[in-house]
Amino acid sequence: MASTALILGATGGFGCEMALALHNHGWQVRAMQRRPKAAARDLADLPFIDWVKGDAMSAADLRAAAEGVDLIVHAVNPPGYRNWAGTVLPMIDNTIAAAKAVGARILLPGTVYNFGPDAFPLVSETSPQNPKTRKGKIRVELERRLHAASKAGVPVLILRAGDFFGGRQGGNNWFAQGLVKPGKALRSITYPGAEHLGHAWAYLPDMAETAARLLERADELDRFAVFHFGGHCLGQGVEMVDAIRYAARNPDLKVKRLPWFALTLLSPFVETFREMREMRYLWQHPLRLDNSRLLAFLGHEPHTPLDVAVATALGRLGCLPSEAMKLQPLPA
Structure with missing residues (x-):
């Protein structure tokens, strides 16, 4: 019989792509959602998902949804960075x-929030x-609880990565909410950092x-297994800017600086800005x-070329003109 996975956060970026990847590898996929009918409509192109109703903040809902599964993908997070303190730890x-x-393994998509500047540049x-940061301390505590659970017999796999982008539901991240504007043709690019500094990006598929x-x-993994996903670790931020320009077939796209000063002024009134x-x-x-441990274990890291990944991401966000889409067809 095929193994079964329960995905929490299947309508989010990583959760959606994880559902597809597991299905392609022969898994049965179940997903818990507070509004399962709406979720099924939104992801109608993934008809293999068995949707069940439930809330990750409810221990009873989650326990019922997990009956008979071999894996729980914990890909659920509060949108827009809101109320991490009140939700992240209760959900884990x-x-x-x-x-x-139920005797299931936990898969967690990890972030670099755990680390401060003392761990840079190679983590x-x-x-x-x-x-x-507050969010970083919460992530450290979240992983501490998972480590304790592994010692109590629950196998855990953490795959840490840089900033997410791309995927069918890849709209809740810095790429989609900071660099470009979903649903709008590209008129400019807003870049949050200095273009000469390197940055780590993770293409979700x-x-x-x-x-x-x-x-x-x-069967070969440690009880508490942690790997780093290399993704697109760009030597300079301008590489992402140039990839967006290339996808748009517009080398003259203007680059704007993220108005950090405005975010600071508005942060007392807008929680998302404060958390950003x-x-x-x-x-x-x-x-x-540093993905050397991952490469030693797998021998290879799946890697979509940056120009293809960025074009696909922009296409799904509705940011590319029709002529650019024709020039560079997007993968399915």
């Missing part, structure tokens, strides 16, 4: 309890975790495929993820 506690009850799985390949060799401002340090230092 519910996932841990459900996984322990490995064993780099010191000294976060300077590649990241999900990597996680699926790791799960194919689950807290992550500014990630755009002030060069950052790469």
